[in-house]
Amino acid sequence: MSTSERSSALTELARLGFGRLAEAETELAELEIAVGIDREVLTAQAGIAADPDAALTGIVRVARRNADAMRSVLEHEQGRRAAWGIFGASSGLADFFFRHPEELVHLQSVGSGLPSSGELTDGLLDAVGAVDGFADRGDESAWVALRVRYRRYVAQIAAYDLLSADPVEAVRAVSARLADAAGAALEASLAVARTRISTGIAGAGLFPRDSVAATKLAVIGMGKTGARELNYVSDVDVIFVGGADEDVLGQLGESRVIDIATRLAVQMMRGISGVEIEPPLWEVDANLRPEGKQGALVRSLDSHLAYYDRWAKSWEFQALLKARPIAGDAALGEAYVDAVQPKIWTSAARENFVDSVQRMRERVTEHIPSGDVAYQLKLGPGGIRDIEFTVQLLQLVHGLTDDGIRQRSTLDALDALVAAGYIGRTDAAAFARDYRILRLLEHRLQLEGLARTHLMPRTPEGLRVLARASRLADTADGIWELWESVKREVRDIHVRLFYRPLLSAVAALPEEERVLSQAQAHDRLAAIGFRDPAGALRHIAALTSGLSRKATIQRHLMPIMIRWFADGVDPDYGLLAFRRISERLGNSPWFLRMLRDSSAAAESLTRVLSGSRYIGELMEWIPESAVWLDSDEQLRPRTGRAMQEEARAIQTRHDTIEDAMRSVRALRRRELLRTAMGAVLGVLSIEEVAGALTTITEVTIQATLRAVWRDVVPPEDSALDFAVIAMGRFGGAELGFGSDADVMYVYNPNGVEPQRAHELSLRVVSELRRHSEDHRLPLDLDADLRPEGRNGPLARSLDAYAEYYRRWSLSWEAQALLRARGVAGSVKLIKAFMALADDVRFPATVDPQGLREIKRIKARVENERLPQGVDRTRHLKLGPGSLSDVEWLVQVLQLEHGRSVEGMRTTSTMRALEAAQAAGYVTDLESERLCAAWRLASRLRSANTLLSGHTSDVLPTDRRQLDGIGRLLDYPPRSATAVEEDYLGTTRRARRIFEKLFYG
Structure with missing residues (x-):
């Protein structure tokens, strides 16, 4: 071969994924000679291999031992694809074919399908020469034959898996067929065990053949085996049930039957996992049986049921969720499963069942070595167990009443759960996809060495091979990024669903x-x-x-x-x-x-x-x-700034005042609803509720005033200043649900002709009141606290207010101004009005006659303003010791001492009371009792409105209503009497203080 030809050949090998090019070139030359097939043909499918170098080395190794056997595979295209796929992904299967090269011939016929369950059972029973439940021999050669035949089938399943067009989608079928193969292997091993113990081979025991034949042993598959979700190499969890027909039990006795069944189980397990010439298949794990390792290996059906009725723990019923007869006596196995089903599906009703399952999952994670957590495919956070535990908990809880979700397979259960609405389609689809991906990675890792592992590779080379084997990514970094993203998604869904409080509620x-x-x-x-x-x-x-x-x-x-x-x-x-x-x-x-x-x-x-x-x-x-109920944060009041910005945006979008105000009213209703929900659910304190209601009202008035001003005041009169002054509880930022908004209106002509200014201001007031009306949630702008009350003009100029207060102001009007606060309109005008109000409400010297008049008016109000027929002790606003008593007392103290005590110059009743206490005008106890009465009356007044949907100032006498009000105030159920007694007692104590300080 020329230098250029050799260079071209090496380039082609590199393109196919080979890394050790010189070694590959040498091995290919050797293989070409050994099997007599051109290298171009040999390497045409080499790119299929996850690790082409390992594949070639394994193929050459087997060819050195039996070139004819290797030729029989490589001379067929399908055989070459299977050989490259298997030898490149599994050193374990490469070792198997090295030990048994004659088995290679079975890769010739590997096509696009999997061996059926029947083929697996028939083939493995044939391997041990089984007839009527007994093998034709009971020595170790039978077990060797069983293990070799089993691995032949695993190689065929692996070839299908590795060559499938969509390996992620193939996971379900591959896992099911591996479980079927495990069941068939146990069935064949049981046949050998029957022969061994009836012929007394190598200390296996000796029982009469007819006694062995009459003894029933059912093998119940648990975990992944029972669910038909098995890995390539995994412990096969089983439970053994022994028994016999009544006549046999009468003849042999139950003890003898269980003894025979136990010996069968021991020998059967040895046939699968004992140390022989051919390596073990996997561990047969019977530790899920009653009492675990300490319990009898085999029990009768009645003994099993007695244990589950009396002693079983919650996790044992969770384990039984996947129970399925997989070998041995089918009728006894079905009887066992039928008998435990009702116990499984009522186990979630046990006390603290959900908590115990959640805690068990946490313990699994806690026991992972810290260095392995980031690599754990199965047990770590975001791993396979998160999906399985979530699905099983949802099944067990909702399966109490819904038999449609009683599935063994995780993927089948997910399909059922989403169909029944217990899990959202998006979450279910993500879980199903991620579960397949995780299982595919697990399969590829176990297939490599035919060894039980759940740890991701820690080297770039290991990750690269895994990426090629799974076909989920092209590079080591790509497969690791995929693993990390799957973990995050699985963990997020697991935490949301697995710790869903509704599960505990349903189970209870x-x-x-x-x-x-x-x-x-x-x-x-x-x-x-x-x-x-x-x-x-x-x-x-x-x-x-x-x-x-x-x-x-x-x-x-x-x-x-x-x-x-x-x-x-x-x-x-x-x-x-x-x-x-x-x-x-x-x-x-x-x-x-x-x-x-x-x-x-x-x-x-x-x-x-x-x-x-x-x-x-x-x-x-x-x-x-x-939607707000899903987060306490969404039940907290929005800021005034945020609502102002929304209101301004609304007015920008709408051309007419009617459209704009319709949206402003919707904004107000929405925010009042948010505040009401926060109040009822205990997210907000009474102070936060009052502040929120006040802010909502302010924003509504401000937005309405802007809309009205734009509609009423022409540009040539725009110099006119206008403002809204909050009074009463509105001015004190102490609104409750159903409270009126007490206001006064002030204007300053600012060069506009005085009569014109007055007429425009009255039109603004009229339109402000009209457009603020809301038939669903009334907003009453009450101007009765203006000078001269209902007989005075609705709006006055700043100068008219100053003249009135200088010449004719009455004591109650100065008292009313104590809670005056500008809330809308001209900032300059508000500042001027508040300076005027301060001179009136905080005079340099107090008029004793004015104070006496206020006290006289208070007495008259108590006698004349109470609605006819109402029990005065139950009136939350005007009754003895209620809101008006506390507020009038505090206001008198403000009139007397506000000029000298800065802290008392506030519109807030409670802050003024605190300042009076600090200044020594009321004692700590007096302040505490007055505050308690005011707060309780305020809360009861709002609760009354929230309960009924109607405003009322009277504490109901109806016990059901009282109980409802109490519940809103966090009293326990049936607390009507307690609510009533608390209110009457609190107001009695406040009234005594009021009479002492106000009239004394």
Whole structure:
């Protein structure tokens, strides 16, 4: 060969993937001579090999021993493809063919299919000459024949696997056939065992042949074997069940039968994994049997069942999930599986079952050597076990009532779980894809040395070979990046699903609530608190009927949600509102996913709907708000800046004031709903609620004023200044749900003709009030606290206010100004008005006559303003010791001391009270009791509105309503009396302090 020809040949070898070019050139020359086939033909399929150098070395090694056998394979194209594929991916199979080159001939016929389960069983029984359950010989030669035949089939399966067009998709079929081969090997080994113990070979024992024939031994495949998901080299987990017909038991006795069955099991295991001339196949692991290694190897069916009834732990039922008869007496095996099935599918109802499974998964991870964690395909985070444990836990929990998901195979179970709606399509598809990829990597790693391993290679060369063998990547870096991305995705889905709180809730359902007849359901609904069980049944039927995915998911959720609704104040309304919201949202994927995947969100939804008509009615109009329940952060108030920016954007988009205000009203409703949900769910404190409600009202008024100003005030009058002043609880940033917004309106002509300025301001006020109206969620801009009250003009100029306060101001008007605060309009005008207000509300000297007048007015208000027929002690605003008592007392203190105590110059009742306490005007105890009364009355007032959806200042007498209000305030169920007593006691103590300090 010339230099150029040699260079060209070496280049071609490099293109095919060879690395040791000189050695490959030498070995190819030797092989060409040995088998008499041209090198071009020999190397045409070499690129198939994961490691062409190792493949060629292995082929040459076998050819040196038996050139004819190797020629018989390489002279056929399909044989050459199989040889390059197998020898390049598996040194273990290369060693097998070196030991048994005569087996190479069977690679000639390897085509596109796999050997069938029947072929495997027939072939392995034929290898040991089995007839009627006994082998034709019982010595070691039978086991050697069995192992050689088994590896022949593994080579055929491997050839199919390595040459398949889509190795990821082939994983399912390959794993199933490997499991079938393992079952067939156990069946053949059992035939040898029967012969051994009935002929007394080599200490195997000696029993009469008819006694051995009459003894039944069922081999139950567990784990991957039972699920038909076996690896190339894996422990085969089994459980042995022994028995015999009644007449045989009567003749031999159960003890003798179990003794024979035990001897059969021991010999059968030795045939598979004992040390013989031909290496063992794999370990037969019987440690999943009752009592593990300490327990009897073989038990009768009754003994198994007695153990499971009395002693079995939760993990043992999880292991039984995959149980399947794989060898031995089929009828006894089926009887075992049929008997344990009900125990498997009720095991999730055990106390703390879900927690125990979750903890078991964590222990598996904890026991991995730290240096191996990053390489663990099977046990590490994001590995195969994460997928298997997740799927099994979902099966065991939901399989309590749904037999459609009772599958052995992980992939079959995933298909069933997604069809039934227990897992989302996206997550299921990712899990299935990732599971196949991980199993493919595991197969390729084990195939290489026919050794049990689950660790990714740690060298670039090992990763490169794995990439070529799996065909999942082209380079070492590529396969590692794929492995890392799969791990991240699997771990993310595993954590979300495996630790889903809903699993614990479903598992904890009482048995009688899992499946109920119509009559039973009616009675059950009535018993747990539904006042209209027939109506509830209609709603449930509407939600769960049909074949849609939505109906399927609702069927799974409904038993749990019904219990949650029943725990609420008004389960009937809650269920009705849930139905309406579900119908509004239709098949929205995010809603169904949230209900299924976030039990915290689902439970929160039932809580707010059954506890608050205010929320339920708003959610019917804003159903997409349900998404906030998945995160406490989304239930926190948005900032005023964020809402202002949205409001301004709204007004930019809309040309007409009607369109703009429709969107502003929608913004207000949405943010009020967010705040209400946060309040009911305990995310927000009373101070945060008051602040949020105040900010929402401010933003609404500001946005409305901008829209109205643009519509009412012509450009030539734009110099006019106008402002809205918040008063009362609005000015104090102390709004509750249902509170009016007390306001005053002020303007400054700024060069605009005074009468024109006054008329424009009144038009602005009129339009402001008209466009702020909301029939669904009223916003009452109440201007009754203006000078002269209802008899005074709605808007005044700054100068008119100054003149009025200088000449005619009454004491109550100065008192009202204590909570005045500018919230909308001209900043310059607001600043000027607040300076004017400070002179009135914080005078240099206090008028004793004015204070006496305020006290007289307070007494008159108590006598005249209370609604007729209302128990004054239950009025949350005007009753003794309630809001008005605390607020009037604090305001008198502010009028007296505000000029000298800076901290008391605030619109906030509570901050002013704290400043008065710090200055010594009230004692610590007095301040504590006044604060407690004000806070409790404020909370009760808001809770009353949230519960009923209507504003009321009276503490209800109805026990059910009182209990509902208490629940909103975090009292335990049935606390109506406690709520009432707490309020009456708190206000009595506050009233005594009020009378002492206010009138004394």
